Amino acid sequence: MRRNGTGMALIFIAPYVVLFLVFRIGPAVAGMLLGFASYKINGATQWVGLSNFHALFTDSLFWNALRVTITYTVIAVPLTVAVSLGMALLCIRSIRGIKVYRALYFLPVVTSLVTSSVIWQWIYSSDGPLNWFFHSVGLPAVNWLSSGNMVLPSLSIMSVWTRFGFDMLILLAGLLAIPHEYTEAAMIDGASAWQRFWRVTLPQLKPSLFFVVVLELIQSFQVFDVIYVMTGGGPGDASYSLVYLIYDQGFNFFNFGYASAAGVVLFAITLVVSLWQRWIFRGET
Numbered sequence: 001m002r003r004n005g006t007g008m009a010l011i012f013i014a015p016y017v018v019l020f021l022v023f024r025i026g027p028a029v030a031g032m033l034l035g036f037a038s039y040k041i042n043g044a045t046q047w048v049g050l051s052n053f054h055a056l057f058t059d060s061l062f063w064n065a066l067r068v069t070i071t072y073t074v075i076a077v078p079l080t081v082a083v084s085l086g087m088a089l090l091c092i093r094s095i096r097g098i099k100v101y102r103a104l105y106f107l108p109v110v111t112s113l114v115t116s117s118v119i120w121q122w123i124y125s126s127d128g129p130l131n132w133f134f135h136s137v138g139l140p141a142v143n144w145l146s147s148g149n150m151v152l153p154s155l156s157i158m159s160v161w162t163r164f165g166f167d168m169l170i171l172l173a174g175l176l177a178i179p180h181e182y183t184e185a186a187m188i189d190g191a192s193a194w195q196r197f198w199r200v201t202l203p204q205l206k207p208s209l210f211f212v213v214v215l216e217l218i219q220s221f222q223v224f225d226v227i228y229v230m231t232g233g234g235p236g237d238a239s240y241s242l243v244y245l246i247y248d249q250g251f252n253f254f255n256f257g258y259a260s261a262a263g264v265v266l267f268a269i270t271l272v273v274s275l276w277q278r279w280i281f282r283g284e285t
Contacts, residue, residue, distance in 0.1 A: 032267075034260035041254050052261035062262065064237050065245040068152065072241065073220040076156035080216050081209070083160050084167035089197075091168065092175050102172075106165035113162060117229035120158040121145070124230075145231055148238035155226055155239060162226075163219065167212045174208030175201070214274050221270050242266050 035053070038046045056062050091102050108116060123130050124144035131141040144154040178201060186196045202209075224243040227233060233240040233248070240248075242262060250259035 031260050032264050034257055035264045036261075037257050039256040039260075041256075048257065052257045053265075055258060056261050056265065061237070061240070062242075062245065065240050065242045065262075068238070068240055069221055069223070069242045072152050072156060072223060072239075073217060075153055076159050076220050076223075077213065077216045079156060080160045080163050080167060081212055084164045084212065085171055085209075087164060087168045088171035088175055091172055102169075105168060108162050109165040111162070113225045114229055116162050117158070117226050120161070121230050124154055146235050148235055151231060151235065151239045155223075155230065158230070159220075159223070159226060163216070167216065170212055171205065171208050174205045178204045210277065214277055217273055217277070218270055221266060221273075 036047065036049060038048045038051075087105055091098060091105070122128050125131070126141060126143070130144070134141055142150060144150050182200050182204065183196055186200050191199065222243050223241050224247065227239050227241055227244050228247070231239045233244050243266070246259045246262045246266070249255045249262065
């Protein structure tokens with residue numbers, strides 16, 4: 001019976017395993033191998049070894065894209081995690097209508113990213129509500145998306161709005177899993193609200209924080225949709241990210257080997273950063 005049960009289980013999971021191998025693992029391996037080849041749009045493939053990586057590392061456009069991606073990540077990730085944690089701490093309170101507030105905060109997550117990008121593009125426009133507010137209080141208008149210095153902070157703020165709801169739910173679940181006895185014991189010992197948060201809540205929340213930070217890092221390194229809709233990599237190359245470089249080289253210039261090499265580098269960077277974070281949070285997850 002045990003053998004029969006195992007056989008039936010394998011039969012039921014086989015379609016998923018096949019689809020996973022064909023549509024996830026297969027393309028990933030093919031993309032990595034393509035980084036070592038020259039692929040033409042007519043299907044002709046030639047093995048070129050490390051030539052694509054040499055061209056990549058000697059290309060100033062790649063280093064600019066890497067700088068843009070890292071800068072965006074440094075701005076967006078701390079902002080998103082801080083806002084998510086703050087909203088989770090607010091939503092854990094037992095107040096009237098809190099479930100409605102939680103649903104409203106989660107609404108941007110289920111909204112189409114393209115739709116959100118178009119809305120924020122209007123908000124950031126020269127005659128949009130943000131500059132209208134600045135003008136009404138006597139402040140000069142800001143070129144949010146057409147200024148090289150402001151475009152990445154502007155995109156980061158928009159990304160916080162679209163992503164904090166999901167992270168908030170994860171952190172909220174982590175907060176609800178903390179035993180009330182810990183907080184009550186700290187209150188009896190005379191700990192202030194800040195001491196309870198720093199000494200009790202935050203240490204117990206580290207596994208959830210680790211997951212959120214890793215998730216946000218991966219998403220920030222892979223930012224594309226927002227840039228494609230709102231800036232197109234501009235002004236100039238000020239928002240030209242690594243994923244936008246991969247898209248541009250692959251689907252505009254049909255330089256698939258170069259684009260695949262950039263994808264391999266992006267994967268390696270994301271993996272190293274994730275492992276580094278795992279080492280930092282060792283023993284806490």
